[in-house]
Amino acid sequence: MLKQDFKALINDYSTQVLNTAVRILGDTHKAQDVHQEVFLGIWQRWHKYDGQTNWKAYLYRTTVRKAIHLVKKSRTERLFEQQPEYTSKQGPDESLRVAELQQKLAGCLAGLPKRQAEVFVLSRMEGLKAEKIAELLGCSQETVRVHLHRAMKRLAREFGDYLIK
Amino acid sequence: MSKHENINELLTAFALGELSQQQASEVKTHLAGCPQCSKELKQLKALLECTGRIRQLSTDAQTCESAKQAIFEAVESEKNKHPSGLNIGPESIWRTIMKSPITKLAAAAVIVIAAFIVINQFGKPVSFITIAFADISEAMKKVPWMHQINKGFERGIIGSSEQWFGFETKIHADKWSNGKASFWSLKERKRYKYDPENKSITIDYAPDDNFPLNLSSPVLLLESLHKMLKEQGAEILTTEAEYDNQRVQLQEISLSSVGQNNESHTLKLYIQPDSKLLLAAQIKGTDAEGNVVMDGEVTFEYPNSGPKDIYDLGVPRTANVVNNLPPADVSDILADYKSYRKNGVFSHIAIIIMKWPSQSAQSGAVKITYCNSNSMRTERRIAKRRSANWSEYPNDNEPNFDSLLRWWTSDENSKLNEVFLFDGKHDYYVYGLPDRLKSYRTKGHNPNHKSLNDIFWPDISMWIGPNRELKFVETDYTKNNNLICIKLLFQGRVILSRKDVSLPQKRVYYLDQLRDYICTRQEYYQLQNAPWQKDKTWLDGVDPNVIPEDLTKLREVTEFARTDTGQWYPKKIKTWLNNDMAESGEPTHIETIYLRTEPQFPKGIFDPKKLPK
Numbered sequence: 121m122l123k124q125d126f127k128a129l130i131n132d133y134s135t136q137v138l139n140t141a142v143r144i145l146g147d148t149h150k151a152q153d154v155h156q157e158v159f160l161g162i163w164q165r166w167h168k169y170d171g172q173t174n175w176k177a178y179l180y181r182t183t184v185r186k187a188i189h190l191v192k193k194s195r196t197e198r199l200f201e202q203q204p205e206y207t208s209k210q211g212p213d214e215s216l217r218v219a220e221l222q223q224k225l226a227g228c229l230a231g232l233p234k235r236q237a238e239v240f241v242l243s244r245m246e247g248l249k250a251e252k253i254a255e256l257l258g259c260s261q262e263t264v265r266v267h268l269h270r271a272m273k274r275l276a277r278e279f280g281d282y283l284i285k
Numbered sequence: 286m287s288k289h290e291n292i293n294e295l296l297t298a299f300a301l302g303e304l305s306q307q308q309a310s311e312v313k314t315h316l317a318g319c320p321q322c323s324k325e326l327k328q329l330k331a332l333l334e335c336t337g338r339i340r341q342l343s344t345d346a347q348t349c350e351s352a353k354q355a356i357f358e359a360v361e362s363e364k365n366k367h368p369s370g371l372n373i374g375p376e377s378i379w380r381t382i383m384k385s386p387i388t389k390l391a392a393a394a395v396i397v398i399a400a401f402i403v404i405n406q407f408g409k410p411v412s413f414i415t416i417a418f419a420d421i422s423e424a425m426k427k428v429p430w431m432h433q434i435n436k437g438f439e440r441g442i443i444g445s446s447e448q449w450f451g452f453e454t455k456i457h458a459d460k461w462s463n464g465k466a467s468f469w470s471l472k473e474r475k476r477y478k479y480d481p482e483n484k485s486i487t488i489d490y491a492p493d494d495n496f497p498l499n500l501s502s503p504v505l506l507l508e509s510l511h512k513m514l515k516e517q518g519a520e521i522l523t524t525e526a527e528y529d530n531q532r533v534q535l536q537e538i539s540l541s542s543v544g545q546n547n548e549s550h551t552l553k554l555y556i557q558p559d560s561k562l563l564l565a566a567q568i569k570g571t572d573a574e575g576n577v578v579m580d581g582e583v584t585f586e587y588p589n590s591g592p593k594d595i596y597d598l599g600v601p602r603t604a605n606v607v608n609n610l611p612p613a614d615v616s617d618i619l620a621d622y623k624s625y626r627k628n629g630v631f632s633h634i635a636i637i638i639m640k641w642p643s644q645s646a647q648s649g650a651v652k653i654t655y656c657n658s659n660s661m662r663t664e665r666r667i668a669k670r671r672s673a674n675w676s677e678y679p680n681d682n683e684p685n686f687d688s689l690l691r692w693w694t695s696d697e698n699s700k701l702n703e704v705f706l707f708d709g710k711h712d713y714y715v716y717g718l719p720d721r722l723k724s725y726r727t728k729g730h731n732p733n734h735k736s737l738n739d740i741f742w743p744d745i746s747m748w749i750g751p752n753r754e755l756k757f758v759e760t761d762y763t764k765n766n767n768l769i770c771i772k773l774l775f776q777g778r779v780i781l782s783r784k785d786v787s788l789p790q791k792r793v794y795y796l797d798q799l800r801d802y803i804c805t806r807q808e809y810y811q812l813q814n815a816p817w818q819k820d821k822t823w824l825d826g827v828d829p830n831v832i833p834e835d836l837t838k839l840r841e842v843t844e845f846a847r848t849d850t851g852q853w854y855p856k857k858i859k860t861w862l863n864n865d866m867a868e869s870g871e872p873t874h875i876e877t878i879y880l881r882t883e884p885q886f887p888k889g890i891f892d893p894k895k896l897p898k
Contacts (some may be wrong), residue, residue, distance in 0.1 A: 126360070134353050144675070151828065152352045159356045166574055209844040225335065244336035249834060265298075272297045277327040279335075282835075 125165055129176055130159055136176070137183045143245040144187040144226055154186045159161060177256040180246070183236045192231040227280045237266055240271035288315070293322055300329040325738045340556050382739060392401040429453050430591040437568070437581025441622050449591040455500050456591065460598045468595040471500055475610065485605040487596060490619075509519040528555040528564060528603055547573045574788070618757075630854045632657045634886070635737055636689045636879040650702075653693055655884075659709040660891040666702050686879040704896060712895045724896065737878070743794060752776045754817075760795075768805065769796040774817045779827055786824070786832050789815035801854040802846055809838040821863040837863055848882045 137158055140230065141151035158179065162169075229237050242248045243264075250268075254261045292315040299312045305758030315704050316323050344352075429452060436445040436656035450456040455471040464481030470493055476491035519540050526535035534556040541549045553567040592598055637652040655662045684692075706713040715724040758770040770793065777789035793808040812835050813824070824832065859872035889895040 127357070129351050130356055134356075135344070135349050138349055138352055139342070142344050143339050143342050145343075146339075148348055152348070152355070153343065155352045156355055156359065160359055163356075165361050168576065182574075225339070244333070245339050247340050269294075269297045272300075272329060272332065273325075276325060276332045279328075279332060 126163060129162070129256045133175060133179050134159075136192070138220045139178065140241070140246060144184065144224060144241060145190065146243055150190060151187075154183060154190060155184055156181050165232050174256075177258075180220055180242060180256055181238065184241050188226075188230050188234075188237050191226045193283065211214075225275070228275050232274060234270040236267045239267040240275070244272075249284065289322070292319075293325070293770075296326055296329060300326060300333055305365050324678045359692055363389075393815055403611070430588050431513060432591065433586055434584045434586075436583075437579070450500065451502065451591050454591070457496065457500060457596060458592045458595075466595060466598040468592065468598065469496070471496055478866055479595055479598070479600040481729060483604075484601070485607055487598065487607045487609060489609045494561060526555065532558065533564060534558055536862070548578060550579070554649075560566075596695075617620070622742075622769075622802050623797060626744075628801070628852070629738040629742040630852055630880065630882055631738060632879055632884070633687075633737070633882045634690075634884045635881075636686060636687075636693065638877045638879075639874055641874045643767065644713045651689075651693070651860065653735065655886055655890050656738070657886065657891070658709060661736050662704070662706045664704045684879065685726075686881050691881055706891065706893060706895050706896060708891055711893070713896055715896050715898075724898070728858040737854070740840075743804055743807070752778065770794070771796070775813065776820070777813075777823055778817050779823065786827060788813055788833055788835070789816070789818040791817065795852075803842065803845070803853055803855060805855075807838075807840045811836040839893060846878075846880070850882070854878070854880055 136157065137149050137155050141154040142148055145151050145154070161182070229240065232240065235257070241252060242253045242256065243250070248256070250264045252259045253264045257264070287474040292312055295304060295308060295312055299309060304312065318324060332573050336501045349447070355384045356412055397601065421672050431452075434445070435448070438444070445462045446462045449456070451684075451838055456469065456763070457471070458466070458468045460466045464479075466479040467476060470477040474491055478487045479485070480487070486810075519538050521535045521538070522533050524537070526533055535717045536554040536556065538552040538554070539549070540549075541552075545706070546713045548570050550568065553569075555565045557564050564585065566583040566585075568581045568583070569573070572578050596602055633654075633656050635652075635654045635656070637654065637808045639652065652665045658699075702716065704713075713724065723891075752775060754774045756774075758772050760770070762768070763770045764889040773790075773792040775787075775790040775792075779785070788811045791812075792812040793806075794804050796802045797805045811833070813832060819820065839861045841859050842855040843859055845853055846856040847853055856878055858876045860874050860876075860880070862873040
C-alpha cells in the first residue's frame with residue numbers, strides 16, 4: 121500500500137471521522153485529537169494492510185471506540201479534580217453541578233458496554249439503518265436491535281429525567 | 286412475562302416508530318393506564334429528540350482541512366526518520382516495553398520470564414496462591430546470574446537487547462542494539478546509563494524500591510512477580526510441545542485487556558523437562574482488531590558471572606561521566622526520611638472537618654477516612670450553604686474522635702455525598718444525592734488520590750531524576766525550627782503528539798526533624814513564565830489553548846498531635862490556593878483531623894460490593 125493511498129484514505133474519510141467524534145464528544149478540539157489518533161494509528165501499521173480492508177466500517181468502529189475512551193478518561197479525571205480539598209477552589213456544592221447536555225450524554229454513553237455504545241452512536245447519532253450497522257459491525261440485524269433497545273433503555277433511564285426538566 | 290413487562294419491552298421500538306399498527310395500538314392502550322411506562326416513553330422520546338439534534342452537528346470545512354494537514358505533517362515527520370517510511374525508532378522492543386506506562390505487566394514481562402524458571406520446578410499448572418516456596422529446589426537458589434537475549438518488534442519498532450539479573454549481587458543490567466546500556470546496582474542505589482549519542486554516562490540516585498520486582502533472590506523475585514501477575518488476572522495453560530527437536534513443557538500465559546488499547550498479550554515459555562530450566566520464550570501482543578503490535582523471542586543462559594560495571598557492557602572508557610548523585614549527607618537524610626515515611630500513621634480512621642472560611646461562615650464538609658496498608662476509603666458529607674440542614678454539622682465546641690464518630694453514625698446524618706474506595710486494585714467512586722447516586726469503577730488506581738500518609742510523608746522517589754533539580758535550602762527559619770527544606774525544580778515540557786504541556790514546577794517541602802519528619806509545609810508553584818525554566822523558547826508554536834493555567838498552592842500544618850504510641854500527626858492544616866494568601870491572608874480551606882490508629886474497621890468497609898447503591 122502506497123503513501124498516495126493513505127492520502128486518499130484521509131481525503132475520503134476525514135469528514136466522517138471528525139463528524140462522528142464531534143457528535144460523541146461535543147468538542148471540536150477533542151474530535152481533532154481522536155481524528156489524529158485514528159489516522160496515525162493506521163499509518164503506523166500501513167505496511168500490514170492488504171487492500172481488502174473495509175475502511176468505512178473500520179473507521180466507524182475505531183472512531184466510536186476512541187471517542188468513548190476519551191470520554192471515560194476525561195470523566196475520571198474530572199471527577200477526581202472535583203474533590204475540593206486539594207485541587208479546586210470551588211465550594212462544596214460545586215461538585216454536584218450538572219454538566220452540559222452533550223457532555224452528560226457522552227458520560228452516560230461511556231458507562232454502556234462497548235457494543236451497545238457503538239450501536240447507539242451509529243444508529244441515533246449517525247442515523248444509520250440496522251441493516252447497515254449489522255454489516256459494519258459484522259453481526260445480525262437482530263443483534264443490532266437488541267443492543268439498541270438495551271442502550272436506549274439505559275440511557276433514557278439515566279438521562280431522561282434531566283432532559284424532561 | 287406479565288403484560289406490563291411485554292409492553293415495556295416494546296417501548297423503544299414504539300418510540301422509534303418500528304411497531305406494526307396492531308402492536309402500536311396495544312402499547313397506546315397500555316400507556317393510558319400505566320404511569321411508569323408513560324414516564325419511560327417520555328424519557329425515550331426526550332432522548333431521541335436530543336440525539337436528533339446531535340445528529341445535525343458536523344465540522345466545518347476549515348476544521349476538516351486543518352485536521353487533514355495535521356496528519357500529513359505528522360506522517361511526513363515520521364517518514365523522515367527512516368527511509369522506508371515506517372515508524373522505526375531508535376529503541377528496541379524491550380526498551381519500549383519497559384518504558385510503556387500503559388503495560389505495567391508487560392513492563393515486567395522480560396523479568397517475568399526469569400522468574401518462571403522457578404515456577405517450572407513443579408512441572409504442572411501453577412496455582413499462584415498455593416505454591417510452597419520452601420519446596421523450591423536448592424539448586425535454583427544457587428543460580429547466581431541469568432542472561433537473556435531478546436529479539437523482536439513492538440509497534441513497528443525493531444530491535445534486540447540483552448539483560449543480566451544478578452541475584453546475589455543485586456544487579457540489573459541491560460544493553461541495546463542501538464548502543465544504549467544501563468547498569469543498576471540496587472545495593473548501592475545507583476543507576477548508570479550510557480547514551481551513545483552524546484557519549485556520556487549519567488549516574489543517578491536510584492533507590493531499590495523503584496525496581497519493579499524483588500531481586501533479593503529468585504524466590505523473592507518470584508513472590509513479587511506473582512503478586513503483580515495476580516493483580517493483572519493472568520491465566521496459565523500448561524501443555525507439551527516440541528522445541529529445537531526435543532519434547533519440552535510449554536506454558537502459555539495469557540493476559541487480556543492490557544493497557545488503554547485493550548491489547549491481548551501472550552507469553553509462551555519453553556521449559557526443558559529434566560532440568561526444569563527455561564530454554565526460550567515468545568511474547569506476542571495483539572490489539573483489539575487482531576493486529577500484531579508486539580512479537581518477540583527470548584533465549585536464556587545461566588552463566589556463573591555477569592557484568593561488574595557498565596564498562597563490562599561494552600561502554601567505552603572514554604565516555605564522559607555526568608554525576609547526578611546527591612551529596613553523601615543528602616543520601617543519609619533521604620534514607621532517614623524513608624524509614625520515618627514507612628512508619629507514618631499507617632492504619633487509621635481519621636475524621637476530618639473541613640471549612641472554607643472565605644466563602645461563607647457556614648460552608649464546610651466532614652470526611653471520614655479508613656486506611657490500612659492496602660486499602661483506603663473516604664466518605665464525605667457536604668454541608669450545604671444557606672441551608673437549614675447545616676445544624677446536622679457537628680457543633681460540639683470541643684469535639685473528639687468518639688463524639689464525632691457518634692455524630693457520623695447517627696441515622697439522621699447518614700446522607701452521604703461521596704464515597705471513594707481503593708480496594709488495593711481499583712478505585713470506586715459513588716457520588717450524588719442519596720436518591721440519585723452515581724457510581725463507577727476505574728481500571729487502576731489514580732495516584733493523585735492520596736491518603737494522609739502520602740500527603741504528610743510524600744514519596745521521595747520523584748525527588749531525584751531527569752528534568753528536575755533538588756536543592757537543600759538552609760535559612761534562619763529552617764535552623765530555628767529544626768526543619769529540613771527541600772526545593773525541587775522541574776523543567777516545563779511539551780509532548781507535541783499528545784498536545785500535552787507540563788508547566789515548569791517548583792515544589793518546596795519542609796520536613797520537621799523533631800516530629801517524625803512530618804512535612805509541615807508544602808509549597809507548589811506551576812508557572813508558565815517560571816524563572817527557573819532553562820529553555821525560554823520551550824512554548825514556541827504551542828497552541829495557547831492547551832497550556833494549563835498557573836497554579837500556586839501552599840499547605841501548612843499549624844497544630845500537631847501525637848498518637849498513643851507517640852507518633853506525630855498533623856492536627857490542623859491550612860491550605861491557600863492561588864492568590865488567597867496575598868489577597869486576604871485567609872486560607873482557602875482549613876482541615877482539623879481527629880485520628881484513631883490501629884482501629885477495628887467496620888466489617889466490609891473495604892468491600893466494593895458493600896458500597897451504597
